[in-house]
Amino acid sequence: MLFYGPPGTGKTTAIRALCRKIYNTKSPNLSIPNVIELNASDERGIKTIRESVKQFASTTLDGKLKLVILDEADSMSRDAQNALRRVIEDFSTNCRFCLIANYANKIIPAIQSRCCKFRFGPITKSNDQIIKRVKEICEKENINFTEDGLKTLIKVSNGDARKLVNDIEGVYKAYGKITKENVLLLSNTVDLSVYELLFYDLLRNNLVKMVQLIHSAMKENSLECSVLVNNLGELVKESELENKLMILNEFSDLEKRVLNGGSQNVQSMAIAGILFKYRS
Incomplete structure (x- = not known):
């Protein structure tokens, strides 16, 4: 199995709960002979796969299936993942594997094709x-x-x-x-009303005034450009703007530029430009 999704969405908790159900135990730390749990970010080399995992998977205990849990498997090196693929193939008769990752695309296709994949989505405020x-x-x-x-x-x-x-x-x-x-x-979060007020001010002013409003809001509230564009993006989604998809697409490109080290000042002006371009 491959459990993947953002941090804090219950991936590790889910497999631990499943283990307690299958192996009929209430042990909080899964101290079960049939289960081994490794944090792949600490033990992610070929040596760990060939020694610890292979040794565990190759033996049987009371005729019951064993389970290997590899947390943060997406941090494993490619060579280690290839070694793991071979272990999964060789010992599938008496051992099962559960890989836990934040990003499924960092798991090699050869392993993904051998797994039943389960995506864990983030919790929502409306839940x-x-x-x-x-x-x-x-x-x-x-x-x-x-x-x-x-x-x-x-x-x-x-x-x-x-x-x-x-x-x-x-x-x-x-x-x-x-x-x-x-x-x-x-x-250290700004009240949503600050973004709402700014958003509706931006929709009814000229471009020069829009830039001034954005710079003022960022300075007064100590806002980073990435935080601002994320919150404005949420308001765009909920708005009735006809070109919201185009705005969100350009906001996405803008956020990428910020995360890659682009100028906060330049990109904040770009926010104004995007909204001015598509708001009508």
């Missing part, structure tokens, strides 16, 4: 189950919260459940209560 679970955590730990606080907490987690749980503890320890204001303070 009622997530809101319910966060409330359960807060109530169990006697943490005071507001509805707005929880919704903001889920939003700033960007789909990462691990970050979400850590932020619950962080906000509570810092401020004693989970409110929208406290979450924004701890995460």
